[in-house]
Amino acid sequence: MRTARTVARGTLSFDEIAEPQPRAGHARVRIHAVSLCGTDLHIFDDDFPTQLPLVQGHEMSGTVIDTDPAAAFSRGERVAIDPLVACGDCPACRRGRSHVCPHLSVRGCYEDGGFAEVVSVPVDRLHRVPDDLALDAAALGEPASISLQAVARAGAQPGETALVLGCGPIGLLATLGLTERGVTVVAADTDAERISLAREFGAAHALRVADGFPDDEQRALLSALTDGAGPDVVIEATGVPASLENAVRLIAAGGRIVQVGISPRPARITVKDLTDKEIELHGSRNSRGLIPDGLAMLARHPAATAALLTHRFPFSDLPEAFRTMADPSIPTGKILVLLSAETEATA
Secondary structure, rough: EEEEEEEEEEEEEOOOOOOOOOOEEEEEEEEEEEEEHHHHHHHHHOOOOOOOOOOEEEEEEEEEEEEEEOOOOOOOEEEEEEEEEEOOOOOOHOOOHHHOOOOOEEOOOOOOOOOEEEEEEEHHEEOOOOOOOOHHHHHHHHHHHHHEEEEEEHOOOOOOOOEEEEEHHHHHHHHHHHHHOEEEEEEEOOOOOHHHHHHHOOOOEEEEOOOOOOOOHHHHHHHHHOOOOOOEEEOOOOOOOHHHHHHHHOOOOOEEEEEEOOOOOOOOOOOHHHHHHHOOOEEOOOOOOOOHHHHHHHHOOHHHHHHHHHEEEEEHHHHHHHHHHHHHOOOOOOOEEOOOOOOOOOO
């Protein structure tokens, strides 16, 4: 089978290797599509705490080739793959929170992943794709689950107002998840095209972020929507420290902030910032088994899902896919890399 291995910064090696052999408790899956995210680009640029060489790709969909006879999957079934590999024995795993296992590995990030025509994974890492969701789009089940984890961490309730900071794929999918809960969403981003897209994902209002955000008009809008209190929920999906600082300033008393954007940089927040309004500040990482929920949400919203999938490349053009993602002059949502021969249309 063919694989693509990142062997050094910005360098791929396409290799022919033997297919994995059948194993007890595992399924062999023919990979159909892999979608790219920011982490993939960091790994490709050798700017991520992992070891190269590595077969990247952690957002994957495909079809079952064969499986353990005792498993509930059969040949030809369409599946999305959960890339998380937890130890199963630490306190976090025993509490049912294996997504934050201290020993967590991720296929495509810390061990070989989906840029291979066939992979072997434990059957409990497979999730059926809904009949009305294209296999292309099913690669988005993993990022959709990350967004839904943030929504769940927020405890968002019908009738509340949420501010989503960042209209990249995670912020957009979180906006979709919040609106499904009956929450009024105000989305904000620095990019005009992403702001426009936020309305397709259910945002009632979409704000352009610039120096001094929010400006007087934007502040008045937030005040009018919340009777002067500020948003009940803020989901910070950029990882920019100043954005979290804004979230703390804008959140309502007793409100909830969820930090899902990733960054190693410090934010300037004082203890008093948190105590004065009794803010609930939650981190959100991966998802707690929410890929099936993410797939179902994508299937319910075919137009939004299609709008998010902006680029497709055949496997042989993977270097061009990375170049496209890295080029700030090219507007991108999610980039799909298609490994299988068929070119199934996106739902």
